[in-house]
Amino acid sequence: MPSVLITGCSSGFGLAAAKLFLDRGWRVIATMRKPSPDILPASGNLVLLPLDVTDPASIASTMEKAGEIDVLVNNAGIGAAVPIELTEPETARHLFETNTLGTLNMLQAVLPGFRERRSGVIVNVTSTVTLKPLPLVGVYRASKAAVNALTESLAVEMEPFGVRVHIVLPGRSPETQFGENAVPHMRGLDNPDYKPLIENLIASFREESGPVTHAGDVAEAIWEAATDENAPLRIPAGADAVQWMAEAA
Template sequence: MSTVMITGCSSGFGLETARLFLARGWDVVATMRTPDAELLPASDRLRVLALDITDADSIARAIEQAGPLDALVNNAGFGAPVPVELTPMDTARALFETNTLGTLAMTQAVLPQLRERGAGVIVNVTSSVTLKALPLVGVYSASKAAVNAFTQSLAIEVEPFGVRVRLVLPGRSPTTRFGANAGVHLGGLEHPDYGPMVQGILAGFRDTSGPVTEAQDVAEAVWRAVTDPGTPLRTPAGKDAEEWMREAG
């Protein structure tokens, strides 16, 4: 039986990915800051663990409790829709601490056992905004682009050891809680110069009439990245992400 650890399973992409892997017969270690086993179907193949990816001790405890892993899905992260000029430095640091360094720390914590075994997969969930410049997500995009960069190098470094590393790039997802969580860090709405721009862009973010990304799209993309050795390094998730990937070439 194969075992996957998935971070950020309290909502959205992580929760849907955990559900999919459970439904398809995997053992799942679902992690979240505040564990809530009722979010997922009851199963003897499920463990729900507390994990703060910005805390080294929390990471060490979770890895020890999880036991041997076949795959790691680094999904945990948050967004902050705010113009670059107005982004508080505390918010910028938190974005990089969670989205970039938290993902790196989890990767470093799990990789030794995969390398020593000569098998395993790490999937880093970033964002399609790293493919196309958009307003309000400059610092968030930078934190995710940094993950893209070290993942590409890592994939080359660990391939000789039988370990695969992949990226999944979701698009805009108005129907998940990610948008609500990002709203906590919204900035510029009342600014005399940026305000009208922010209002218009937020309306576009919430629009579901065009191509968007559903949580199921991301779960399926992660599933392919984990289970199919033939997947490319970067896999878009969602129709909008697929369009941006084609445009980016």
């Protein structure tokens, strides 16, 4: 039975991916900072583990309990929407420590085993905001663009060892907690220059009209990356993501 370890399974894309892989008969190691036993349906194929991707001790403990895995899905991440001018150093560090260095930490935890076995799949979930400049997400975008660059180089490094590497790029999703997570970091509502931009962004978090990305779209894209040997390096997830990628090509 193939096995997948997915980070950030408490909600959104990670939770949807965990459910999909379970439904299709995989052994799933679903990880999150604070696991809830009721978050996923009971299954003999499910292993629910705590994981903080910024903490080496947490990673080591989780990997020891997880056992051998065939696919790593780096989905854990945080968002922040704030003008670059007003971004506090702690916010910037938090974004890069979780989104970028957290991904690197997990890669370094599994790659030795994948390389030695000459098999394995890496799926890094980033964002279509990396495809074009957008206001208020500059530092978040930079943290995800860094993962794109890291993944592209990793794909070249791993090819001789039979390890496949992919990027899944979701679009805007009203089903995730990006908006809720981003609000505490917002700065500038008291600034007449930035206030209109920020108010428009807050409204867009709640907007569900037009093409959007659903959690199921991302789960299916992750499945494609994990199971299709001919999957491309970059896989858009969601109708808007497909549109953005086409425009960026």
